[in-house]
Amino acid sequence: MMRVFVAVEILEDNVISAILDFQSKIKIKAKPVLPQNLHFTLQFLGETSEDNVEKIRHALKSIEFSKFKINFQGVGAFPSIRSPRVIWIGVDADGGNFLKQLASKVEKVLLPLGFSQDKPFKSHITVFRIKNKVNNVSKELKKFEFNDFGSQLISTIKLKQSILTPQGPLYSDIEVIRAI
Numbered sequence: 001m002m003r004v005f006v007a008v009e010i011l012e013d014n015v016i017s018a019i020l021d022f023q024s025k026i027k028i029k030a031k032p033v034l035p036q037n038l039h040f041t042l043q044f045l046g047e048t049s050e051d052n053v054e055k056i057r058h059a060l061k062s063i064e065f066s067k068f069k070i071n072f073q074g075v076g077a078f079p080s081i082r083s084p085r086v087i088w089i090g091v092d093a094d095g096g097n098f099l100k101q102l103a104s105k106v107e108k109v110l111l112p113l114g115f116s117q118d119k120p121f122k123s124h125i126t127v128f129r130i131k132n133k134v135n136n137v138s139k140e141l142k143k144f145e146f147n148d149f150g151s152q153l154i155s156t157i158k159l160k161q162s163i164l165t166p167q168g169p170l171y172s173d174i175e176v177i178r179a180i
Contacts, residue, residue, distance in 0.1 A: 001050075003161065003162045003163070004162065005044045005162060006041070006042040006158070006159055008102070008156070016035045022144060022149070023127060026141075026144075029130070030087065033127050036171075038125055040125060056175075059110055063109055065157075067179040069154070071095055072090070072125070073148055078124075081137060087137065087141070089124065089125050089127055090123060091124075100121050102157065156177060156178050
């Protein structure tokens, strides 16, 4: 069994630098996501057999999409800013729509294999995970409300494996699908 998901990785150095800068300035008790793990989850597939992984790879290869640019902006928290479990960075409306369309394409080709989205897709990159309850972070996040974290051209989606370790997840690529 393998724990897998479909993602768009954050690879642009200036975006990663801006996110690291943001992570260093936010004063909360939370675990920052490592730079090599920054991504948009298009669809989380969970524990899957190796046979199924082959079928998923094949299905994902049928997806066609064009390159598009996203601008990273805005910050927020899930499930709420008053009791956050995750702090995230968002994207501009156009970039968000392109990501949503990509997530829909992924869901469409994986549906026949029995995979469906567990919740509606929301364009965000998790930058902090919060284990223990922290106080309202709205004051901290308000400072970065209109922060521009740079932009990136999206030209690949990846099927990734996730191995959970006490130090955090280790991700590796299983398949790379390139824009046409």
